[in-house]
Amino acid sequence: MGVNLEKYKEIKHRCEEFSATLVAVSKIKPVSDIKALYNAGQLDFGENYVQELVDKQSQLPSDIRWHFIGHLQSNKVKYIVPFVHLIHGVDSLKLLAEISKQSTKLGKRVSCLLQVHIANEETKFGFAASDLQETVSSIKSDPGKFGGVEVCGLMGMASFSDDQNQVRAEFQQLVALGKEHILSLIPAGQQPIWSFGMSGDYELALQEGSNLIRVGSLLFGARL
Numbered sequence: 208m209g210v211n212l213e214k215y216k217e218i219k220h221r222c223e224e225f226s227a228t229l230v231a232v233s234k235i236k237p238v239s240d241i242k243a244l245y246n247a248g249q250l251d252f253g254e255n256y257v258q259e260l261v262d263k264q265s266q267l268p269s270d271i272r273w274h275f276i277g278h279l280q281s282n283k284v285k286y287i288v289p290f291v292h293l294i295h296g297v298d299s300l301k302l303l304a305e306i307s308k309q310s311t312k313l314g315k316r317v318s319c320l321l322q323v324h325i326a327n328e329e330t331k332f333g334f335a336a337s338d339l340q341e342t343v344s345s346i347k348s349d350p351g352k353f354g355g356v357e358v359c360g361l362m363g364m365a366s367f368s369d370d371q372n373q374v375r376a377e378f379q380q381l382v383a384l385g386k387e388h389i390l391s392l393i394p395a396g397q398q399p400i401w402s403f404g405m406s407g408d409y410e411l412a413l414q415e416g417s418n419l420i421r422v423g424s425l426l427f428g429a430r431l
């Protein structure tokens with residue numbers, strides 16, 4: 208199987224048309240596959256598991272921008288903070304505070320996205336839409352606790368559904384929530400990041416305003 212370079216070029220081109228970033232999701236895939244895509248020009252890669260990310264990072268070029276897109280446990284934050292480019296799945300203030308603490312220790316600020324629960328499925332992580340306002344207020348009111356992070360936008364996952372209208376509505380909800388609640392947190396001069404869209408729905412995501420899509424299986428093949 209290996210990496211699908213034709214598909215890569217096609218998706219990369221779509222992203223350029225929408226001024227969106229393509230994150231190649233390489234979880235479970237070997238370092239050699241990442242290297243193949245890197246050699247084709249890809250710099251943004253996404254991983255879901257801390258140990259796997261740390262192992263891969265140590266074997267691959269240092270100009271790769273690593274995105275942590277999985278469910279992050281507070282006790283593992285310290286392993287990725289030294290090098291991670293963007294942490295997508297922040298779904299609690301406790302986790303955000305821990306990222307801030309570890310970043311501050313290293314004298315840096317780490318960019319994060321708040322994950323919002325938009326799917327009508329029980330299993331997906333994230334803040335409830337109704338909690339977002341209070342969450343943002345808490346972050347703003349305690350710069351001591353959250354000074355080591357920059358909240359750069361939102362991340363979401365739509366329902367795993369063939370119903371395009373439902374997926375579209377969930378994407379629209381994410382962008383609306385972002386515009387309503389998050390803009391005041393975004394560092395001055397930066398565009399907010401709306402991270403949504405995967406192999407099955409990236410085209411719809413781009414049309415609905417995503418500026419960062421996370422695509423795995425279309426590039427690397429199915430994960431068995």
Ligand SMILES: *Cc1c(COP(=O)(O)O)cnc(C)c1O
Pocket residue numbers: 232234255276277364405406407421422423424425
């Ligand atoms: C695995 C994963 C992806 C990529 O999924 P594909 O369907 O393979 O494109 C994107 N986002 C998250 C959060 C993931 O866990």
